[in-house]
Amino acid sequence: MSSVSTEDVVAMYSQYPYPSPTVGKSLSYDIANLFYFLCGKDDLNYKKVLDAGCGTGQRVLGFAKRYPKAEFQGIDLTQASLEVANQLARSHRIHNITFKQRNILSLDLKEKFNFIVSTGVVHHLADPQRGLENLCRHLTNDGVICLWYYHPLGEFDRLLGRELLLTLWDADRANLSKGQRIMEQLQLRLLPEQYGTTATQKERDRNQLSIDADAFMHPIVNAYRFDEAMAMFKTCEVDWVAVNGINTPQSMKLVDLMQVDEQARELCLWDSDLFEDEGLIDLYRSLSKVNQLRAIELLTKPTGFTVMAGRRDSYQKLARRIEGNMLPKEEVPEPYPRLLRVD
């Protein structure tokens, strides 16, 4: 199959709305929790928050419910997903949110946002760089954007499974039922713990077929090393960049390069989690931030991670950890040469 378009992506999500085509009872609180560990007790009153590619809305609705005085907007290209999101908002009586059908690749909203979140979306876009630039243009002068991406080291096996499925399905990609059948014959299934076991939707409300279609049948997937994800911000209207946290099948950990976050101590990755040997810990501590991050990803092989960026000195209003992790945009290097390319 030569080229893949946004229409192919919409066709897939219309058939398999993510994360669930049915309005279950539970919401996901993982983004709400992430913000608790970024903004502490700040209740985000009157802040404007955009979820770009909100899907069927379980995550952004969990976020909106936790922060009732913030004003939320969810956008997505797939109408079928937005219909579920609207129903879910009604059934949970969540009123501080509106949903709109919009394309991130041609985004031109009238308002700007204090926070933009986008989980599992930009790495699926036909032009991720343009999508990222469009999102950053919608930040207020003190705005912060927070993205979740796949990481190629932890996702190696899953991405090989996806490649095998796409290879076998190649001649007939428009036929989604055929792709689903091959996926089932190959017994490809995303493990529930693939990205750690944080507060996700209740098991009974998860739709395994939608989750598997997203993981294995998607026509467009990118996975980024930390330096690649940070370098993508070079052409964007932001001033600083930081890696915030990693997911592995065992856990979700917050990155705290300076080891300063007392509040979230239990959740942070500690230098002693990386190396037992004191000499190696000293060597690691002597590295630049970029090389510390490189060591972290090589040792932990994440399946996913959160990367943030923001305007001006907006990092100062976030957990202290972020200032320690942060690189001014002009100090973000070009991605280093790979010894082994896996993406």
Ligand SMILES: C[S@@+](CC[C@H](N)C(=O)[O-])C[C@H]1O[C@@H](n2cnc3c(N)ncnc32)[C@H](O)[C@@H]1O
């Ligand atoms: C993997 S789902 C993520 C949903 C949600 N963010 C979550 O984490 O549960 C990706 C979503 O991005 C949406 N999407 C894909 N391309 C898009 C585009 N160009 N503009 C807006 N939304 C898009 C899809 O319709 C889909 O709902």
